Every structure is written in C-alpha cells, then in structure tokens.
Amino acid sequence: MEELDLIDRKIVSELMRDATLSLAQIADRVGLSQTPCWKRIQKLETTGVLTRRVAIADPNRIGFGLTVFVGIEAPDHSAEWREHFTEMVTAIPEVMEVYRMAGQMDYLLRVSVPDMAAFDRLYKRLTDALPIKNVTSNFAMERLAYTTAYPIDTTTR
Template identity: 40%
Template sequence: MSMNIDETDRRILAFLQKDASRSLDALSEAVHLSRNACWRRIKQMEDAGVIVARIARLDPEALGLGLSVFVMLRAKEHSEDWLKRFRAAVSEMPEIVGAFRMSGEIDYMLRVRVGSVGEYDRFYQRFIQKVPSADVSASFAMEEIKDTTALPL
C-alpha cells in the first residue's frame, strides 16, 4: 500500500525516530494534533508499511558488543544454491546486524557486532563453514562517529 506523506506525517516520524517510547499524548502535543488524529496517522503509516517496527535501541558497549566490523565478501559462485546458503547464514547468525548486496568489486558487505577480535575470529570460522566464499576481508571500526537508524526526513 502506497501513501502520500505530508509535513505532519514527517513530524510524527521524526518524533518517533528520536524516541518511540514517549506517550501518544506527548507526541500529539509535539505535532499539534488531537490524540485520535495522531493515532490514526500512525496506524495508517503502520498499515502502509512506512512504520515497520517500534523498537528499543541498545548500547552495544554496555552489552559487551563494542566492536563493529565491516566484512567484504566475494561469492565463490553466483548460483541459487549459494545465495540460499548465504541468506540462511545471515539469518541464523545474530552477530550479523546488516547485510547488503553491492555493486562493484565486492559482492556483499556485512556489518557484524562482536565484543573483540577473538570473537570476530570465532564468528569468521563459523561463517566460512556455512558459506564458501572466493574472498572475505574485514575492516574494524576504530571509532563510531555516527551510527543511527533515523532516516533523513
């Protein structure tokens, strides 16, 4: 279902992206709508698939997952079977927090969250058993300057 997003919807979305745990009353007041009108707009955006989920964002450092790793992967083959194995591994391995099919030299980019280089090595050993690859390389983030799930509205 497609929907037109107006400026009021954008304000609602911006508010929810910052803090979806605040009350509907606080949201209604912030966007200058009645509680019911605000709720209806949120429901419409959920039904249209604009709002996919309302979740809690966690601090990776506090949970011992402070190392962000970007894994570049070249597929060993480009077959339906390989892709099926790759997708299954991505789904099964919770350390993979993002997976992208890329253009250019690299076929896939993974974003992996672990607590240490040793944990990454254990992840890597499990991953290559599940998915045969032509080449796998990793870059470790030295500093996170910006990491957000908020979309530019």
C-alpha cells in the first residue's frame, strides 16, 4: 500500500467531508492550483483510494427509520456457503453493510428498513434462502453519532 502524502490526505479529507466542493475550492483548501489538484484527484480515483463520490441522505427523511444490526452464525464455513451467502445479502438493497467477523458471530449486517414489518419480510427472505445456524437482531433506538469520513491526519507529514 502506497502511503499518501500530506496533500493527498488533505484532498481525501476534504472530499470525504463534502464531495460537492468545486475543484477550485478543493485546490484552495489544500494549497494547490487547479490542474495539479485535478491530477491528484484522478490518481486517487484510479488507484482506488477514492472509490466513489455520493450524497448521504437522512434515513428518517426518506422512509428508512429502523436500523437493525443482524448477527449471523453460519452452519458451516465452506467456500460454497460463503459465496452463496455473499450473493444473497448483496442482492438485498436494505442490507447496507456486511462484515465477516472474528468472534461469536460470523457475519454482521447493518440493515435499514422502514419498519418492523419490512424487517420481518427481510428476515424471512434471509432465513428461507439458505441454512443459517443462528440469527441475532439488535434494533437501534437512536443514532448518536455517524460519519463516513475517516479521521485522516492532515496536520503532519
């Protein structure tokens, strides 16, 4: 993995906070002219440091007010089961994140749905699709903090 220099870290930090910034604004904030700044952004994209630029919506305002963290215990750890599971969960749009875990659960899913009835439908779809040893659901009551921006050091070399 190539280490990012201070200017690249500043560019990434600015874009994580607000991807709607103009090239001129980003260049000004990181101390570059526009052309070198644009070349750096392009390199960050082509090397996979920046994977996409998106708008972040308030889930409550768009009808996805229930967040559920779902722990899955697999019945076995075969490559076939993992592949089938990955295909299934990535095809469900309400599944926002999926992690393969170490510890008591094998997978952790963050699910966003409008209400309990929608979660029940998702739960049935999940458990009917393939064998699962155990499913544990934890319902978020309130989101106290949330960000998609990693805390990149933009003050040192």
